[in-house]
Amino acid sequence: MDLEELSREILTCVKCPLHMYRTSAVPGEGSVKLGIMIVGEAPGADEDRTGRPFVGAAGRLLTEALARLGVSRDDVYITNVVKCRPPNNRTPTREEVEACLPYLLRQIELLRPRRIVALGLTSAKTLLSLVGKRVEKIGDVRRRCFRGRVAGVEVEICATYHPAAVLRNPRLKEEFMGDLAAFLGGGLERFF
Amino acid sequence: MAKYILTYLDAKEFAYIVDSISVLVEEASFVVRSDGLFLRALDSSRTAMVDLSLPKEAFEEFPEVEQELKIGMNFKDLKKILRRIKKGDKISMEVEEGRVRIKLVGKSVRSVTLPSVEVVGEELPTPKVVYTAMVKTASDILATAVKDADAVADEVKFEANEEALVIGASSDKGEVEVRLDRNSELVYEFDVKEPASARYSLEYLLDIVGRTSRISDIVTIEFATAKPLLLTFDIPAGGKISYFLAPRVE
Numbered sequence: 273m274d275l276e277e278l279s280r281e282i283l284t285c286v287k288c289p290l291h292m293y294r295t296s297a298v299p300g301e302g303s304v305k306l307g308i309m310i311v312g313e314a315p316g317a318d319e320d321r322t323g324r325p326f327v328g329a330a331g332r333l334l335t336e337a338l339a340r341l342g343v344s345r346d347d348v349y350i351t352n353v354v355k356c357r358p359p360n361n362r363t364p365t366r367e368e369v370e371a372c373l374p375y376l377l378r379q380i381e382l383l384r385p386r387r388i389v390a391l392g393l394t395s396a397k398t399l400l401s402l403v404g405k406r407v408e409k410i411g412d413v414r415r416r417c418f419r420g421r422v423a424g425v426e427v428e429i430c431a432t433y434h435p436a437a438v439l440r441n442p443r444l445k446e447e448f449m450g451d452l453a454a455f456l457g458g459g460l461e462r463f464f
Numbered sequence: 465m466a467k468y469i470l471t472y473l474d475a476k477e478f479a480y481i482v483d484s485i486s487v488l489v490e491e492a493s494f495v496v497r498s499d500g501l502f503l504r505a506l507d508s509s510r511t512a513m514v515d516l517s518l519p520k521e522a523f524e525e526f527p528e529v530e531q532e533l534k535i536g537m538n539f540k541d542l543k544k545i546l547r548r549i550k551k552g553d554k555i556s557m558e559v560e561e562g563r564v565r566i567k568l569v570g571k572s573v574r575s576v577t578l579p580s581v582e583v584v585g586e587e588l589p590t591p592k593v594v595y596t597a598m599v600k601t602a603s604d605i606l607a608t609a610v611k612d613a614d615a616v617a618d619e620v621k622f623e624a625n626e627e628a629l630v631i632g633a634s635s636d637k638g639e640v641e642v643r644l645d646r647n648s649e650l651v652y653e654f655d656v657k658e659p660a661s662a663r664y665s666l667e668y669l670l671d672i673v674g675r676t677s678r679i680s681d682i683v684t685i686e687f688a689t690a691k692p693l694l695l696t697f698d699i700p701a702g703g704k705i706s707y708f709l710a711p712r713v714e
Contacts, residue, residue: 306713339618340509342665342712449509459510460710463591463692 275382278375282355283323288371290356290364296323300351300379306343307386308456310334311376313394313434314354314364325350330435334391337435337449341458348456349383351376353398369398377402381423388427389455392434399429407431415451430455467560468533470501471525472518474701475555475568479546480679481516484697484705486539487671488514493583496533496559500526500703504588511710512668513588518703524554535559536583542566545576591708595686595694597624597660600653601644603677603697606631606685609642610673614666616640619712622687625659629685633666652682660689663712669693672707679705 273281279299285291298315301324310326318328326334335345354364354372364372376398380388390396397407403420407413410433417430432451438444453459472478485492485503492505500519506512520526527533535557545566549555553570559580567575613620613633617640623630629651632641646654672695677683680697687693696706 336667337509339665339667340507341511342619342663342710344619344712347713446508449507453510456713458710458713460506460513460591460692460708461510463593463708463710464589 273378273382275379278378278382282375285355285372285375288356288368290354290358290368293359294356295320297355298323298325298352298357299355299375300325300349302346302349304349304383304385305347306456308343308348308389309380309383309385309387310348310350310389310391311395311399312350312352312391314352314361315357316361316436317357319352320357325352326435329439333435333439337452338456340449341453341456343456343458349379349385351379353395363394369394373398377423380425380427384425385427387417387455388422388429389452390429390431392437395434396429396431400431403429410437414447415454417455467558468496468527468529469525469556469558470496470523470527471554471556472522472701473524473554475546475549475553475570476551477679477699477701478555479543479549480675481518481699481705482539482542482546484672484676484679485514485516486543487668487675488512488707490540491536491538491581491583494535494537496527496529496535498529506588507668511665512672513591513708515590515706515708516703518699518701522699522702525556533559534583535564536581537564538578538581541578545578548574591692591694593691593694594688595691596657596688597622597629598653598655598684598686599624599629599644599651600682600684601629602650603673603680603683605642605644605650606683606695607673607677609640610666610669612640612642614670617666619663619665620669621661621663622685622693623659623661624656624687626656629654629656653684660687662687662690662693664693664709665712668707668709672709676705676707 282299413431417428488507489505503516556567558565609631616637617633617635629644684696693709
Protein backbone atom coordinates (compact mmCIF):
# COMPACT_ATOMS: atom_id res chain seq x y z
CA MET A 273 0.00 0.00 0.00
CA ASP A 274 1.33 3.46 -0.83
CA LEU A 275 0.57 6.80 0.80
CA GLU A 276 -2.12 7.66 -1.73
CA GLU A 277 -3.99 4.41 -1.12
CA LEU A 278 -3.69 4.96 2.61
CA SER A 279 -5.12 8.47 2.25
CA ARG A 280 -8.07 7.08 0.27
CA GLU A 281 -8.67 4.55 3.03
CA ILE A 282 -8.63 7.34 5.65
CA LEU A 283 -11.13 9.37 3.61
CA THR A 284 -13.67 6.55 3.80
CA CYS A 285 -12.89 5.39 7.35
CA VAL A 286 -15.80 4.52 9.65
CA LYS A 287 -13.78 3.07 12.53
CA CYS A 288 -15.04 5.53 15.13
CA PRO A 289 -18.11 7.77 15.56
CA LEU A 290 -16.24 10.87 14.37
CA HIS A 291 -16.95 9.87 10.76
CA MET A 292 -20.60 10.77 11.34
CA TYR A 293 -19.78 14.45 11.99
CA ARG A 294 -17.13 15.08 9.38
CA THR A 295 -17.33 16.88 6.07
CA SER A 296 -14.01 15.43 5.07
CA ALA A 297 -11.36 13.36 6.79
CA VAL A 298 -7.91 14.96 6.73
CA PRO A 299 -5.20 12.40 5.96
CA GLY A 300 -2.22 14.79 5.75
CA GLU A 301 -0.07 16.43 3.11
CA GLY A 302 3.48 17.32 2.18
CA SER A 303 6.63 15.29 1.84
CA VAL A 304 9.51 14.11 3.97
CA LYS A 305 12.10 15.86 1.82
CA LEU A 306 13.65 17.14 5.05
CA GLY A 307 12.91 13.93 6.98
CA ILE A 308 10.40 15.75 9.14
CA MET A 309 6.81 14.89 10.01
CA ILE A 310 4.67 17.34 11.98
CA VAL A 311 1.77 15.84 13.92
CA GLY A 312 -1.02 17.85 15.50
CA GLU A 313 -4.06 16.75 17.47
CA ALA A 314 -7.06 16.69 15.13
CA PRO A 315 -8.58 18.74 12.30
CA GLY A 316 -10.57 21.88 13.10
CA ALA A 317 -13.44 23.47 11.17
CA ASP A 318 -11.31 24.82 8.28
CA GLU A 319 -9.46 21.54 7.93
CA ASP A 320 -12.72 19.56 8.00
CA ARG A 321 -14.11 21.79 5.25
CA THR A 322 -11.03 21.66 3.00
CA GLY A 323 -9.67 18.20 3.77
CA ARG A 324 -6.22 19.75 4.37
CA PRO A 325 -4.31 19.87 7.68
CA PHE A 326 -3.41 23.11 9.46
CA VAL A 327 -5.11 25.61 7.16
CA GLY A 328 -7.06 27.58 9.79
CA ALA A 329 -5.69 30.25 12.13
CA ALA A 330 -3.39 27.79 13.94
CA GLY A 331 -2.27 26.48 10.57
CA ARG A 332 -1.39 29.98 9.40
CA LEU A 333 0.76 30.41 12.48
CA LEU A 334 2.51 27.11 11.78
CA THR A 335 3.04 27.98 8.12
CA GLU A 336 4.42 31.40 9.08
CA ALA A 337 6.75 29.82 11.65
CA LEU A 338 8.01 27.35 9.04
CA ALA A 339 8.51 30.13 6.49
CA ARG A 340 10.56 32.14 8.98
CA LEU A 341 12.74 29.11 9.49
CA GLY A 342 13.22 28.84 5.77
CA VAL A 343 11.18 25.65 5.60
CA SER A 344 8.54 25.19 2.95
CA ARG A 345 5.32 23.44 4.00
CA ASP A 346 5.73 21.15 1.01
CA ASP A 347 9.02 19.83 2.36
CA VAL A 348 7.55 18.46 5.61
CA TYR A 349 4.67 16.05 6.06
CA ILE A 350 1.86 17.56 8.13
CA THR A 351 -0.86 15.46 9.70
CA ASN A 352 -2.79 14.85 12.92
CA VAL A 353 -3.12 12.01 15.38
CA VAL A 354 -6.87 11.91 14.71
CA LYS A 355 -7.90 12.40 11.10
CA CYS A 356 -11.50 13.58 11.61
CA ARG A 357 -12.76 16.67 13.40
CA PRO A 358 -14.17 16.07 16.87
CA PRO A 359 -17.45 18.00 17.38
CA ASN A 360 -16.87 21.53 18.73
CA ASN A 361 -13.11 20.95 18.48
CA ARG A 362 -13.11 18.98 21.72
CA THR A 363 -10.04 16.93 22.61
CA PRO A 364 -10.31 13.49 20.99
CA THR A 365 -11.17 10.66 23.36
CA ARG A 366 -8.79 7.79 24.07
CA GLU A 367 -11.00 5.50 21.97
CA GLU A 368 -10.88 7.88 19.01
CA VAL A 369 -7.09 8.15 19.27
CA GLU A 370 -6.75 4.37 19.48
CA ALA A 371 -9.05 3.83 16.50
CA CYS A 372 -7.09 6.29 14.38
CA LEU A 373 -3.55 5.48 15.53
CA PRO A 374 -2.98 2.64 13.02
CA TYR A 375 -3.22 5.26 10.23
CA LEU A 376 -0.51 7.40 11.77
CA LEU A 377 1.69 4.34 12.29
CA ARG A 378 1.26 3.37 8.64
CA GLN A 379 2.09 6.91 7.56
CA ILE A 380 5.29 6.72 9.64
CA GLU A 381 6.10 3.33 8.17
CA LEU A 382 5.62 4.57 4.60
CA LEU A 383 7.26 7.99 4.97
CA ARG A 384 10.12 6.91 7.26
CA PRO A 385 10.77 10.35 8.83
CA ARG A 386 13.89 10.81 10.93
CA ARG A 387 12.16 13.28 13.23
CA ILE A 388 8.53 13.73 14.26
CA VAL A 389 7.46 17.04 15.77
CA ALA A 390 4.51 16.51 18.10
CA LEU A 391 2.37 19.64 18.48
CA GLY A 392 0.46 19.80 21.75
CA LEU A 393 -0.31 17.39 24.55
CA THR A 394 -2.50 14.89 22.68
CA SER A 395 0.11 14.42 19.98
CA ALA A 396 3.05 14.31 22.41
CA LYS A 397 1.23 11.90 24.72
CA THR A 398 0.26 9.56 21.87
CA LEU A 399 3.61 9.57 20.07
CA LEU A 400 5.82 9.43 23.15
CA SER A 401 3.81 6.53 24.59
CA LEU A 402 4.99 4.59 21.54
CA VAL A 403 8.58 4.92 22.77
CA GLY A 404 7.67 4.19 26.37
CA LYS A 405 7.51 7.78 27.65
CA ARG A 406 4.56 8.84 29.77
CA VAL A 407 3.50 12.45 29.46
CA GLU A 408 1.24 14.37 31.82
CA LYS A 409 1.98 17.95 30.83
CA ILE A 410 3.44 19.36 27.64
CA GLY A 411 5.79 21.48 29.76
CA ASP A 412 7.53 18.30 30.98
CA VAL A 413 8.67 17.29 27.50
CA ARG A 414 8.65 20.54 25.56
CA ARG A 415 11.79 21.38 23.59
CA ARG A 416 13.03 17.83 24.08
CA CYS A 417 13.47 14.96 21.64
CA PHE A 418 13.18 11.28 22.51
CA ARG A 419 14.65 8.57 20.35
CA GLY A 420 12.88 5.30 19.71
CA ARG A 421 11.52 2.84 17.19
CA VAL A 422 8.03 3.50 15.90
CA ALA A 423 6.39 1.31 13.23
CA GLY A 424 9.81 -0.19 12.52
CA VAL A 425 11.39 3.23 11.95
CA GLU A 426 14.15 4.80 14.07
CA VAL A 427 12.84 8.26 14.86
CA GLU A 428 13.27 11.15 17.22
CA ILE A 429 10.03 12.47 18.66
CA CYS A 430 10.23 16.12 19.64
CA ALA A 431 7.50 17.99 21.48
CA THR A 432 6.30 21.56 21.57
CA TYR A 433 3.12 23.55 22.04
CA HIS A 434 0.20 23.28 19.67
CA PRO A 435 -0.04 26.49 17.58
CA ALA A 436 -3.66 26.88 18.79
CA ALA A 437 -2.28 27.18 22.33
CA VAL A 438 0.14 29.83 21.09
CA LEU A 439 -2.75 31.76 19.56
CA ARG A 440 -4.57 31.63 22.90
CA ASN A 441 -1.45 32.67 24.78
CA PRO A 442 0.82 34.80 22.56
CA ARG A 443 3.52 34.81 25.23
CA LEU A 444 4.30 31.23 24.18
CA LYS A 445 5.13 32.28 20.64
CA GLU A 446 8.79 32.89 21.26
CA GLU A 447 9.26 29.47 22.87
CA PHE A 448 7.26 27.81 20.11
CA MET A 449 9.36 29.45 17.39
CA GLY A 450 12.56 28.59 19.23
CA ASP A 451 11.46 24.96 19.62
CA LEU A 452 10.70 24.63 15.92
CA ALA A 453 14.04 26.22 15.03
CA ALA A 454 15.81 23.69 17.25
CA PHE A 455 13.85 20.72 15.84
CA LEU A 456 13.99 21.73 12.19
CA GLY A 457 17.57 22.92 12.21
CA GLY A 458 16.74 26.16 10.45
CA GLY A 459 18.26 28.58 12.90
CA LEU A 460 21.32 30.76 12.68
CA GLU A 461 22.80 29.04 15.73
CA ARG A 462 24.15 26.19 13.64
CA PHE A 463 26.61 28.76 12.26
CA PHE A 464 27.68 30.11 15.68
CA MET B 465 22.62 57.50 40.12
CA ALA B 466 24.42 59.08 37.20
CA LYS B 467 22.55 60.38 34.20
CA TYR B 468 23.77 59.40 30.73
CA ILE B 469 22.78 61.45 27.72
CA LEU B 470 23.03 60.47 24.08
CA THR B 471 22.02 63.00 21.43
CA TYR B 472 21.63 62.07 17.77
CA LEU B 473 21.31 64.92 15.33
CA ASP B 474 18.97 63.38 12.80
CA ALA B 475 15.98 62.05 14.72
CA LYS B 476 14.35 60.84 11.50
CA GLU B 477 17.37 58.67 10.72
CA PHE B 478 17.36 57.32 14.28
CA ALA B 479 13.66 56.47 13.86
CA TYR B 480 14.49 54.54 10.69
CA ILE B 481 17.19 52.64 12.60
CA VAL B 482 14.69 51.77 15.35
CA ASP B 483 12.14 50.72 12.74
CA SER B 484 14.73 48.50 11.05
CA ILE B 485 15.55 46.78 14.35
CA SER B 486 11.86 46.29 15.17
CA VAL B 487 11.49 44.10 12.07
CA LEU B 488 13.16 41.34 14.05
CA VAL B 489 12.66 42.02 17.74
CA GLU B 490 10.14 43.58 20.06
CA GLU B 491 12.56 43.98 22.95
CA ALA B 492 16.32 44.32 22.91
CA SER B 493 19.07 46.21 24.69
CA PHE B 494 21.14 49.05 23.35
CA VAL B 495 24.62 48.72 24.79
CA VAL B 496 26.58 51.91 25.44
CA ARG B 497 30.33 51.40 25.45
CA SER B 498 33.11 53.95 25.53
CA ASP B 499 33.36 53.79 21.71
CA GLY B 500 29.71 53.86 20.72
CA LEU B 501 26.20 52.44 20.81
CA PHE B 502 25.65 48.81 19.89
CA LEU B 503 22.80 46.34 19.62
CA ARG B 504 22.76 42.71 18.63
CA ALA B 505 19.58 40.64 18.77
CA LEU B 506 18.12 37.43 17.36
CA ASP B 507 14.50 37.15 16.29
CA SER B 508 12.27 34.69 18.16
CA SER B 509 12.67 31.98 15.53
CA ARG B 510 16.45 32.45 15.84
CA THR B 511 16.88 32.61 12.08
CA ALA B 512 17.73 36.29 11.70
CA MET B 513 20.03 38.55 13.66
CA VAL B 514 20.42 42.31 13.60
CA ASP B 515 23.72 43.91 14.49
CA LEU B 516 23.91 47.68 14.94
CA SER B 517 27.00 49.73 15.62
CA LEU B 518 26.98 53.50 15.89
CA PRO B 519 30.36 55.03 16.79
CA LYS B 520 30.31 57.77 19.40
CA GLU B 521 31.35 60.21 16.66
CA ALA B 522 27.90 59.71 15.10
CA PHE B 523 26.40 61.44 18.14
CA GLU B 524 26.34 65.11 19.01
CA GLU B 525 26.52 64.16 22.66
CA PHE B 526 27.80 60.85 24.01
CA PRO B 527 28.42 59.88 27.63
CA GLU B 528 31.64 58.74 29.21
CA VAL B 529 31.05 55.24 30.53
CA GLU B 530 33.54 53.23 32.55
CA GLN B 531 31.71 49.97 32.01
CA GLU B 532 29.07 49.09 29.47
CA LEU B 533 25.59 50.43 30.08
CA LYS B 534 22.57 48.45 28.88
CA ILE B 535 19.38 50.21 27.87
CA GLY B 536 16.62 47.64 27.48
CA MET B 537 13.95 48.98 25.16
CA ASN B 538 10.56 47.89 23.95
CA PHE B 539 10.89 48.77 20.29
CA LYS B 540 7.16 48.74 19.69
CA ASP B 541 6.72 51.50 22.28
CA LEU B 542 9.78 53.36 21.08
CA LYS B 543 8.51 53.27 17.49
CA LYS B 544 5.21 54.82 18.57
CA ILE B 545 7.04 57.74 20.15
CA LEU B 546 9.33 58.20 17.19
CA ARG B 547 6.33 58.53 14.85
CA ARG B 548 5.90 62.00 16.34
CA ILE B 549 9.23 63.17 14.97
CA LYS B 550 9.19 66.25 12.81
CA LYS B 551 11.67 67.07 10.06
CA GLY B 552 14.77 68.72 11.51
CA ASP B 553 14.26 67.30 15.01
CA LYS B 554 17.16 65.90 16.95
CA ILE B 555 16.73 63.19 19.54
CA SER B 556 18.16 62.71 23.00
CA MET B 557 18.01 59.65 25.20
CA GLU B 558 18.55 60.43 28.86
CA VAL B 559 19.13 57.27 30.88
CA GLU B 560 18.65 57.52 34.59
CA GLU B 561 17.55 55.07 37.28
CA GLY B 562 16.01 52.46 35.01
CA ARG B 563 14.15 55.00 32.92
CA VAL B 564 14.81 56.49 29.54
CA ARG B 565 13.60 59.96 28.70
CA ILE B 566 13.27 60.43 24.96
CA LYS B 567 13.52 64.09 24.05
CA LEU B 568 12.60 65.30 20.61
CA VAL B 569 14.17 68.69 20.14
CA GLY B 570 12.90 70.89 17.34
CA LYS B 571 10.87 74.09 17.42
CA SER B 572 9.73 72.87 20.82
CA VAL B 573 11.11 70.24 23.17
CA ARG B 574 8.85 67.23 23.60
CA SER B 575 9.78 64.45 25.96
CA VAL B 576 8.41 61.05 26.86
CA THR B 577 9.74 58.83 29.61
CA LEU B 578 9.79 55.08 29.16
CA PRO B 579 10.85 52.38 31.58
CA SER B 580 14.07 50.66 30.63
CA VAL B 581 12.94 47.04 30.26
CA GLU B 582 14.83 44.06 31.58
CA VAL B 583 15.86 42.09 28.51
CA VAL B 584 16.99 38.56 29.17
CA GLY B 585 19.76 38.39 26.69
CA GLU B 586 22.62 36.16 25.84
CA GLU B 587 25.96 37.05 24.33
CA LEU B 588 25.45 36.45 20.63
CA PRO B 589 28.48 35.48 18.61
CA THR B 590 29.04 36.47 14.99
CA PRO B 591 28.10 33.55 12.72
CA LYS B 592 31.24 31.79 11.56
CA VAL B 593 30.91 31.90 7.81
CA VAL B 594 33.44 32.25 5.03
CA TYR B 595 31.60 34.37 2.49
CA THR B 596 32.66 33.56 -1.04
CA ALA B 597 30.56 36.24 -2.76
CA MET B 598 30.46 39.96 -2.01
CA VAL B 599 28.59 42.57 -4.04
CA LYS B 600 28.15 46.20 -3.07
CA THR B 601 25.24 47.82 -4.83
CA ALA B 602 22.42 50.34 -4.51
CA SER B 603 20.00 49.30 -1.79
CA ASP B 604 16.96 50.13 -3.92
CA ILE B 605 18.14 47.61 -6.52
CA LEU B 606 18.05 44.95 -3.82
CA ALA B 607 14.73 46.24 -2.46
CA THR B 608 13.15 46.05 -5.92
CA ALA B 609 14.57 42.59 -6.60
CA VAL B 610 13.22 41.28 -3.30
CA LYS B 611 9.79 42.86 -3.93
CA ASP B 612 9.71 41.32 -7.41
CA ALA B 613 10.57 37.91 -5.94
CA ASP B 614 7.79 38.31 -3.38
CA ALA B 615 5.28 38.72 -6.19
CA VAL B 616 5.81 35.12 -7.27
CA ALA B 617 7.36 33.14 -4.40
CA ASP B 618 8.05 32.94 -0.68
CA GLU B 619 11.77 32.51 -1.09
CA VAL B 620 14.54 34.08 -3.11
CA LYS B 621 17.67 32.61 -4.61
CA PHE B 622 20.99 34.46 -4.65
CA GLU B 623 23.48 33.17 -7.18
CA ALA B 624 26.87 34.62 -7.95
CA ASN B 625 29.62 33.72 -10.37
CA GLU B 626 32.59 35.60 -11.81
CA GLU B 627 30.32 37.59 -14.11
CA ALA B 628 27.23 38.54 -12.17
CA LEU B 629 24.95 38.36 -9.18
CA VAL B 630 21.53 36.95 -10.02
CA ILE B 631 18.63 37.34 -7.62
CA GLY B 632 15.72 35.17 -8.64
CA ALA B 633 12.58 33.43 -7.59
CA SER B 634 10.24 30.97 -9.21
CA SER B 635 7.02 29.17 -8.46
CA ASP B 636 3.94 28.10 -10.38
CA LYS B 637 2.95 31.80 -10.30
CA GLY B 638 5.92 32.73 -12.46
CA GLU B 639 9.60 33.54 -12.52
CA VAL B 640 11.57 36.60 -11.58
CA GLU B 641 15.22 37.29 -12.28
CA VAL B 642 17.29 40.38 -11.53
CA ARG B 643 20.80 40.27 -12.96
CA LEU B 644 23.57 42.55 -11.79
CA ASP B 645 26.63 42.30 -14.01
CA ARG B 646 29.95 42.99 -12.32
CA ASN B 647 30.57 45.93 -14.65
CA SER B 648 27.14 47.45 -14.16
CA GLU B 649 27.07 51.10 -13.20
CA LEU B 650 25.28 50.29 -9.97
CA VAL B 651 27.72 47.62 -8.83
CA TYR B 652 30.24 49.46 -6.69
CA GLU B 653 32.29 46.45 -5.59
CA PHE B 654 32.24 42.87 -6.81
CA ASP B 655 34.29 40.03 -5.38
CA VAL B 656 33.25 36.45 -6.09
CA LYS B 657 35.95 34.01 -5.01
CA GLU B 658 33.95 30.98 -6.04
CA PRO B 659 30.43 30.52 -7.42
CA ALA B 660 27.82 30.65 -4.70
CA SER B 661 24.14 29.80 -4.54
CA ALA B 662 21.75 29.97 -1.59
CA ARG B 663 18.03 30.37 -0.94
CA TYR B 664 16.50 32.58 1.72
CA SER B 665 12.99 33.06 3.05
CA LEU B 666 11.33 36.30 1.99
CA GLU B 667 9.45 36.42 5.29
CA TYR B 668 11.99 38.76 6.88
CA LEU B 669 14.03 39.82 3.89
CA LEU B 670 11.26 41.93 2.43
CA ASP B 671 10.85 44.00 5.60
CA ILE B 672 14.57 44.17 6.33
CA VAL B 673 15.46 45.49 2.91
CA GLY B 674 12.37 47.67 2.55
CA ARG B 675 12.94 49.51 5.80
CA THR B 676 16.70 49.63 5.91
CA SER B 677 17.03 50.95 2.38
CA ARG B 678 15.50 54.19 3.75
CA ILE B 679 18.60 54.63 5.93
CA SER B 680 21.21 53.80 3.38
CA ASP B 681 21.52 54.02 -0.40
CA ILE B 682 24.19 51.36 -0.43
CA VAL B 683 24.10 47.73 0.69
CA THR B 684 26.84 45.14 0.83
CA ILE B 685 25.53 41.65 0.10
CA GLU B 686 27.64 38.71 1.25
CA PHE B 687 26.80 35.01 1.05
CA ALA B 688 28.12 31.55 0.27
CA THR B 689 26.50 28.31 -0.82
CA ALA B 690 23.95 27.14 1.80
CA LYS B 691 25.31 29.67 4.27
CA PRO B 692 23.70 32.71 5.91
CA LEU B 693 23.16 35.94 4.01
CA LEU B 694 24.84 39.01 5.43
CA LEU B 695 23.46 42.41 4.44
CA THR B 696 25.30 45.49 5.63
CA PHE B 697 23.89 48.99 5.31
CA ASP B 698 26.14 51.96 6.05
CA ILE B 699 24.51 54.65 8.16
CA PRO B 700 25.19 58.17 6.83
CA ALA B 701 26.17 59.61 10.23
CA GLY B 702 28.67 56.76 10.64
CA GLY B 703 28.30 53.17 11.70
CA LYS B 704 26.33 50.37 10.16
CA ILE B 705 23.39 48.07 10.55
CA SER B 706 23.82 44.46 9.48
CA TYR B 707 21.50 41.50 9.22
CA PHE B 708 22.38 37.82 9.19
CA LEU B 709 19.70 35.56 7.74
CA ALA B 710 19.85 31.76 7.90
CA PRO B 711 19.52 29.95 4.57
CA ARG B 712 16.55 27.80 3.70
CA VAL B 713 16.75 24.28 5.00
CA GLU B 714 17.43 21.99 2.03
